[in-house]
Amino acid sequence: MPLSIAGTIAQLYKTAGLQQPTLQRRIVLLNELLGPYNLTCIEIAGLTSLAASNFLLQHGAFFDPIKNANQDPLAGYLYVSRTAGYIFVERNDLVVRRRFSAAHELGHYLLHFQPLIASTVPYDEDEPLIMSEALSLFTGDEEDDDTPTGRVFIPERASLASLLPPERQMEDEANRFAAALLMPAEIVSGLVERYRPVCRGDDLLWRLATEMLVSKAAIYRRLQDLHLSQLISASWN
Numbered sequence: 576m577p578l579s580i581a582g583t584i585a586q587l588y589k590t591a592g593l594q595q596p597t598l599q600r601r602i603v604l605l606n607e608l609l610g611p612y613n614l615t616c617i618e619i620a621g622l623t624s625l626a627a628s629n630f631l632l633q634h635g636a637f638f639d640p641i642k643n644a645n646q647d648p649l650a651g652y653l654y655v656s657r658t659a660g661y662i663f664v665e666r667n668d669l670v671v672r673r674r675f676s677a678a679h680e681l682g683h684y685l686l687h688f689q690p691l692i693a694s695t696v697p698y699d700e701d702e703p704l705i706m707s708e709a710l711s712l713f714t715g716d717e718e719d720d721d722t723p724t725g726r727v728f729i730p731e732r733a734s735l736a737s738l739l740p741p742e743r744q745m746e747d748e749a750n751r752f753a754a755a756l757l758m759p760a761e762i763v764s765g766l767v768e769r770y771r772p773v774c775r776g777d778d779l780l781w782r783l784a785t786e787m788l789v790s791k792a793a794i795y796r797r798l799q800d801l802h803l804s805q806l807i808s809a810s811w812n
Contacts, residue, residue, distance in 0.1 A: 580752050583685050587756075598765045602788045603757050605677050613659045614684065616677050618666040627652045627663045636661070651676035655688050671790040675753050682752030687745050691738060757789055758797040767803055780807050 588595050590611045596603055609616060619626050628641035631654060641654070650672065652663040662680045664673045739745060766783055774782050784794045798804040 580682075580686070580748065580755055583752065584756055587685060596759055596762055598762055598769075601762050601766070601786060603674075603678075605674065605681070609662070609681070612684070612689075614662060614681070615660075616662045616664065618664055618673065620666040622649045622652060622663055622665040623647055624649065624652055627654060627661070630663075631661065651680050653680040653683055653688075655684060655692070657692055660684060660688075669790070671784070671788060671793070674757060674788060675790065675793055678753035678756050679749045682749035682756070683745065686748050686752060687739055694738070754793065754797050754800065758787055758794060760801055762787070763794075763797055763801060764803070767798075767806065771806060776807055 585595070587608055591608045592611075593607060594600075606616060617630065619630060623646045624641060624644040625646050628644040631637055632640060636654075636659075648665075649663075650665045650668055654661045654663075662677050662684075664676045664680075666673075668676065740748070763783065766786055767779070770779055770782050780791055780795060780798075783798075784791045787794065789797075795804065795807060798807060
């Protein structure tokens with residue numbers, strides 16, 4: 576049975592040989608968590624699945640272009656094979672969105688792709704598993720909702736795709752994973768306790784977002800999940 580999101584995050588830190596964040600070390604360093612899984616995070620300006628395919632071709636990751644690659648703008652893109660993977664993010668997005676997009680893709684890899692790769696389902700060892708995230712680029716204020724939504728694509732293997740959860744469930748799980756990874760509940764609660772005597776409402780929201788290097792929209796959603804959103808001003812309700 577797959578691990579829970581909390582269990583998956585705990586295993587992620589164990590595999591990386593790292594301690595989980597604390598109030599003193601509260602910004603999650605994603606690159607340090609990717610190495611043990613042979614995942615590489617790459618920033619591309621004007622990210623599309625075609626741009627990602629061209630990058631991988633130029634760097635010898637494979638010899639044939641990704642099928643059905645196109646020029647639709649993306650915030651994140653995940654390319655995975657049995658032995659390695661690449662997480663692409665849009666370089667021109669705000670850093671807080673790049674971090675959430677990368678964590679979202681990592682969630683897909685750990686929760687959905689890794690179990691599929693490790694399964695006993697027979698398929699060509701060299702056949703890639705590909706996931707694309709069709710997340711619209713950031714164009715508004717930071718208060719705008721920035722929850723990624725995407726589409727899973729496994730080329731020519733409908734039988735494998737059928738083993739995955741429904742797409743909406745996978746997107747929700749990847750977003751919940753990213754939120755829990757970047758904003759651990761105990762750290763959010765600890766920061767709220769630390770700052771609420773001197774901050775209220777939107778000021779508290781900005782402080783928490785800055786302390787954890789996430790967007791205001793992301794931290795507000797996390798506060799809602801943790802039943803702490805009543806501390807934020809009515810403008811965020």
